[in-house]
Amino acid sequence: GEQVEQRPPHLSVREGDSAFITCTYTDPNSYYFFWYKQEPGASLQLLMKVFSSTEINEGQGFTVLLNKKDKRLSLNLTAAHPGDSAAYFCAVGQGGRALIFGTGTTVSVSP
Amino acid sequence: DMKVTQMPRYLIKRMGENVLLECGQDMSHETMYWYRQDPGLGLQLIYISYDVDSNSEGDIPKGYRVSRKKREHFSLILDSAKTNQTSVYFCASSLGQNQDTQYFGPGTRLLVL
Numbered sequence: 001g002e003q004v005e006q007r008p009p010h011l012s013v014r015e016g017d018s019a020f021i022t023c024t025y026t027d028p029n030s031y032y033f034f035w036y037k038q039e040p041g042a043s044l045q046l047l048m049k050v051f052s053s054t055e056i057n058e059g060q061g062f063t064v065l066l067n068k069k070d071k072r073l074s075l076n077l078t079a080a081h082p083g084d085s086a087a088y089f090c091a092v093g094q095g096g097r098a099l100i101f102g103t104g105t106t107v108s109v110s111p
Numbered sequence: 112d113m114k115v116t117q118m119p120r121y122l123i124k125r126m127g128e129n130v131l132l133e134c135g136q137d138m139s140h141e142t143m144y145w146y147r148q149d150p151g152l153g154l155q156l157i158y159i160s161y162d163v164d165s166n167s168e169g170d171i172p173k174g175y176r177v178s179r180k181k182r183e184h185f186s187l188i189l190d191s192a193k194t195n196q197t198s199v200y201f202c203a204s205s206l207g208q209n210q211d212t213q214y215f216g217p218g219t220r221l222l223v224l
């Protein structure tokens with residue numbers, strides 16, 4: 001079945017730098033993807049939902065890239081600020097089965 | 112305002128006691144989920160419910176059971192809790208299945224002594 005590997009598990013950056021998180025998946029039939037943000041002690045909040053038809057997705061302060069050939073989903077926090085400090089989870093889906101979540105990346109942004 | 116609620120938020124139980132975790136949603140979503148979250152493991156799916164009395168095992172159902180008698184409520188039951196069931200439990204709901212966005216509750220922190 002589908003497997004999702006998320007890297008790195010931990011990431012420390014300075015304010016203003018970029019933070020880059022990658023998920024690789026194995027099933028080429030996967031066609032929809034999610035990024036969730038979880039602040040300390042809180043629940044998961046949807047950052048972005050993307051479909052395989054769009055390779056570059058712009059959000060507020062971040063970009064989601066999808067490389068279907070390499071089966072890689074990436075989240076780039078551009079110009080990170082302390083409010084971006086959180087855990088980030090990718091999730092990969094296809095019809096007929098439940099989402100598969102990555103193991104998460106804890107991002108720490110220092111001033 | 113779309114909302115998923117969970118009760119209780121914190122719970123301490125002794126090994127062998129029964130545990131009931133409750134989840135509610137006000138969005139008339141068909142599908143509801145129970146996950147547990149452990150450090151380094153991400154979210155693991157325990158059970159999924161497609162509607163009232165239509166429940167399926169997830170990836171780690173052993174030691175758990177669920178009940179969904181109303182569309183807006185989904186319960187997770189631990190009969191005779193074990194120490195390795197200490198975890199944070201999240202409930203989620205989605206409009207339908209598959210590609211629909213899952214909305215998560217605030218979580219329940221369970222400690223089994």
